[in-house]
Amino acid sequence: xxxxxxxxxxxxSPTGYLHVGGARTALYNYLFAKHHGGxxxxxxxxxxxxxxxxxxxxMQINDLAWLGLKWQEGPxxxxxxxxxxxxxxxxxxxxxxxxEHAEKLLADGLAYHCFMTDDEIEVQxxxxxxxxxxxxxxxxxxxxxxxxxxxxxxxxxKASVRFKVRTKKDHVLPDLVRGEVTFPSDMVGDFVMLRSSxxxxxxxxxxxxxxxxxxSHVFRAEEHLSNTLRQMMxxxxxxxxxxxxxxxxxxxxxxxxxLSKRHGATSCFEYAQNGYLPExxxxxxxxxxxxxxxxxxxxxxxxxxxxxSYERLNSSPAVFDEQKLSWVNATHLxxxxxxxLWRRVEPFLxxxxxxxxxxxxxxxxxxxxxxxxMTNLKDAVELFRPLNEAPVPVKxxxxxxxxxxxxxxxxxxxxxxxxxxxxxxxxxxxxxKLQDSIKEGLxxxxxxxxxPVRVAVIGTPQGTELKMLVPLLNKKLLIARAEHVLQHMExxxx
RNA sequence: GUCCCCUUCGUCUAGAGGCCUAGGACAACUCCCUUUCACGGAGUAGACACGAGUUCGAAUCUCGUAGGGGACGCCA
Numbered sequence: 195x196x197x198x199x200x201x202x203x204x205x206x207s208p209t210g211y212l213h214v215g216g217a218r219t220a221l222y223n224y225l226f227a228k229h230h231g232g233x234x235x236x237x238x239x240x241x242x243x244x245x246x247x248x249x250x251x252x253m254q255i256n257d258l259a260w261l262g263l264k265w266q267e268g269p270x271x272x273x274x275x276x277x278x279x280x281x282x283x284x285x286x287x288x289x290x291x292x293x294e295h296a297e298k299l300l301a302d303g304l305a306y307h308c309f310m311t312d313d314e315i316e317v318q319x320x321x322x323x324x325x326x327x328x329x330x331x332x333x334x335x336x337x338x339x340x341x342x343x344x345x346x347x348x349x350x351x352k353a354s355v356r357f358k359v360r361t362k363k364d365h366v367l368p369d370l371v372r373g374e375v376t377f378p379s380d381m382v383g384d385f386v387m388l389r390s391s392x393x394x395x396x397x398x399x400x401x402x403x404x405x406x407x408x409x410s411h412v413f414r415a416e417e418h419l420s421n422t423l424r425q426m427m428x429x430x431x432x433x434x435x436x437x438x439x440x441x442x443x444x445x446x447x448x449x450x451x452x453l454s455k456r457h458g459a460t461s462c463f464e465y466a467q468n469g470y471l472p473e474x475x476x477x478x479x480x481x482x483x484x485x486x487x488x489x490x491x492x493x494x495x496x497x498x499x500x501x502x503s504y505e506r507l508n509s510s511p512a513v514f515d516e517q518k519l520s521w522v523n524a525t526h527l528x529x530x531x532x533x534x535l536w537r538r539v540e541p542f543l544x545x546x547x548x549x550x551x552x553x554x555x556x557x558x559x560x561x562x563x564x565x566x567x568m569t570n571l572k573d574a575v576e577l578f579r580p581l582n583e584a585p586v587p588v589k590x591x592x593x594x595x596x597x598x599x600x601x602x603x604x605x606x607x608x609x610x611x612x613x614x615x616x617x618x619x620x621x622x623x624x625x626x627k628l629q630d631s632i633k634e635g636l637x638x639x640x641x642x643x644x645x646p647v648r649v650a651v652i653g654t655p656q657g658t659e660l661k662m663l664v665p666l667l668n669k670k671l672l673i674a675r676a677e678h679v680l681q682h683m684e685x686x687x688x
Numbered sequence: 689g690u691c692c693c694c695u696u697c698g699u700c701u702a703g704a705g706g707c708c709u710a711g712g713a714c715a716a717c718u719c720c721c722u723u724u725c726a727c728g729g730a731g732u733a734g735a736c737a738c739g740a741g742u743u744c745g746a747a748u749c750u751c752g753u754a755g756g757g758g759a760c761g762c763c764a
Contacts (some may be wrong), residue, residue, distance in 0.1 A: 207764050242763055245695045312762080319760095331705090354762050372693070381691055382760075389762040394762050419692065419758045443757090444692075448754065478700095485701055491713050508701075510758060515699050518714040528727085566727040659724075675723055 199377070200232025201410045204258075204265070205400070207239040208250035211461035212257035214514065215415060215445045215453060218479040222413050222442065224263045225480070225502040232410070234270030235685035237403060238284040241394055246286070261472045262495065267407075279552040280407040285399045292394040295402050295432065296355050296387055300340060304360070304431045307343035307353035307385060308333045331356075355388035357398075359426065365426050369419075370411070370440030371507045377423040385424050401425040405434035413440045414510075440504050442582025443483050443511045453514050469542060470573030471530075474523035479520075482512040492525050495679075524569040532558035535565065539574040548576045550585045556666070564664050577658070581666055585678045586653035595645045595655050596683055600638050604646040607632045618668050624663045650676040 205377075206212065219530070227234040236258070252274070259271045267278025268340075275336035276283050299305035302572075310333055319329040333356060334393040335343065347353050363376045388397040404412060418439045429436045447457035459465060465475050477493055485508070486493060486501050499665070527535065536557050543550060548609065550557070564577045588596075595601060611628045612620075629647065633639050645655040651664060651672065664672070 205764090209764080239764065245763075308762095314761085323689060323760095329689050330760075354760095375692070378691065386762050391762075393762085395762065400764090415758095416693070417758055418764085423692095441693085448699085452757075481700060483700090489702065489712055491700090510694050512701090513699060515714070517761085518700065521714055557727080567725080633752095658726095 195616070198410055199234060199408075200227055201406070201408055202227045202232065202413065203237050203407065203409050205237040205239050205243070205403075205414075206254050206305065207242060208247060208254055209242070209245040210250055210253070211463040212254045213453075213460055214462060214475070214479060215451060215460075216254075216463070217257070217261060217462050217475065218482060219413060219415055220258060221261070221443060221476055221486070221498075222482055222504075222507070223411075225412065225498050226413065228499040229502045233266045234264040234407070235262070235278070235280075235407060236283060237407070238286075239396065239399065240284055240286045241396065243401055244329065247484070249604075251284075257466075259369075260466055261462060261476055269652055269656055272321070275349045275526065280649070285394075285403065288403070289392075291402065291406070292388070292399055292402060293392075295576070296394070296398070299357070299387070300355065301432055302431075303340075303358070303641075304415040305355055305357050306333070306336055306338060308335045308386075309343075309346065309351050309353050310335070327567075328380070328383070330380075333384060336384065338473075340540060340618060347376045352390040354386045354390045357387050357431070358382050359427065362565040365423055367422055367426065367439060370413075370438055370504045371443075372441060372509050375419065375441075378386045381420065382424055397421050397424045398428065398499075401428040401434075402432070404437055405429065405432065409437045411438045413442060416441045416444050431627075440507065442507065443509055446511050446513045448513060448515075450513065452513075457514070457515070461515050469525050469570030470519070470523050471538070471571070471575075474519070474526040477526065478519045478522040482514065485519060492522065494531075510595065520569045526564050527568060527570070537562050539571050539578075542571050542575055543578055545675050546579070547582075549577070550578065550581060551583065551668075558668050563666065564658075567658075571636050580652040580663055582656060583671065585674055588649065588679055588682045589654040591651045591656065592654055598642060598646070599637070601646040601649075602680070603636060603641060604632060604638055604675055607636060607648055608647050609673060612669060612672045612676065613659040615669060620665055620669075622661045622665050625661050647675055650679050653679070 201390055202223040203214075204223050206216055206220075219275075224234050226232070236255075238251055240251065249271075255269065255274070256272050258265075266599060268283045269275065270277050276287075281286055296305065300307075306411060310331070315331055322329045329561055335353075336356075336358065338346075343353065359382060364379055367375045367377065370619070379650060386395050388394050401424075403423075422439055422441070426436060438636065445453045447453045453460055459468065463476065466472070473495065476495060480493070480498055481491070484502070485506055486497075488501065490497065510614075526682050530538070533554065533664070539561070550560075564574070568574060608628070611632065615624065615628075629643070632647075633643055638674075644660070648655050648657065648660055651660060651667065652658075653675070656662075667675075
């Protein structure tokens, strides 16, 4: 390990929500930085003006913040104002830096103006492909003297600036996760640094920024592997020190294709919406391509930071397994202290219009009995619905139960029993005792006993077990609900 | 088409030449707990892509084949 300070970055392009693959890349960088007491930097790669938006940038930042991956340098998560000594951290604000660099290469003869049109490029490409060669561009402007090109440009001809790929030699990249990767000499052709609009291009900005921001290690997705060759050439041209690279395997869908929208949820935001915990998503995604030396499956952020090392990064692609995510989520969720769990569940209940008792002790009791049925926060909605502090509507599927001749007396006996009870909440054993006494008193048993009581409590004969639910419903509510059902019966079948 | 990367149970993985009759986790299945479910507990089944080589010995090293993925953009 070199003794220069560890500085890593996550560099998303703001085109939509943060993808889970991006989240994993960000996480690994974050874990690596934290493990080594280094810095984690956020840089926004927004040089594609057509696709980058301000909203997307805010979305990505929100998602990162939700995951709890805090950066030390980059746009502030709320004000978006750059923080840190190596800014600006948005590439669209660094244009003059790129321009200077391009001019230097131009002056040194390491780059040239290219006046080729899209059509000309397309023709060349097709021809190369036809000949079984990599579709590279051979620009006729490659050897124009700078002065001549400038003059031509002056006359209003649009030019891109291309890097002049010189001496063909193999480049060897000592990759942190793949070992030595050898790029053959002619893998890339003269690539564009500056678009004809003057806007720089990814590979160019990325290399310059990583160097200027003193990035020590770059962990990024495998699809950048071939870009690395271009960036290495740029580093060489500028005499900048090359950071260490580690190329991460990509994440696949269940059909072993690159994970995309058609596989379902792929953005962190969707997982947040669906009731997944950030700690669970981090944990799950970390295990897609990395393993704990202790073979631990459930890890907190702390534990991941402590145990992280790139040596345990896996180079083969991993399939995103929704089922395992659910398990990881459920496990984290059930381990949360009641107070914290409630804080997370509450927005979902509120959104569903449910009103719950304020008493923290009640909340803890409710959570403890219901959380074993939850895999995500959203599950709480249906689980807590019967506990809503409002009368429950009598559901359609209760019709048959209500038509039984003994139903009315069972519900009346139930109501009377509840009324006689003298504390606010029944215990499970109280409930069972009451149920038994109704059975003996009326001689009604089986479904003719349970189902009417269930309807009296939750308005439907189906649902969570009563002995779990009843102790969570206060006496007043139980009576109100029983009365509500009795009134409903009075009105007769409708 | 060319180049690069990858290949252990269905899935995520452990595995750095003998500790491997290949270990763990999710999922599946069975049983136990439970008057249903869930939680929990105990089990069962399930993999080194193929073929050559190197070696006393190969999941581990080398080469080939096949399959998969990625890249070849004035996208990132």
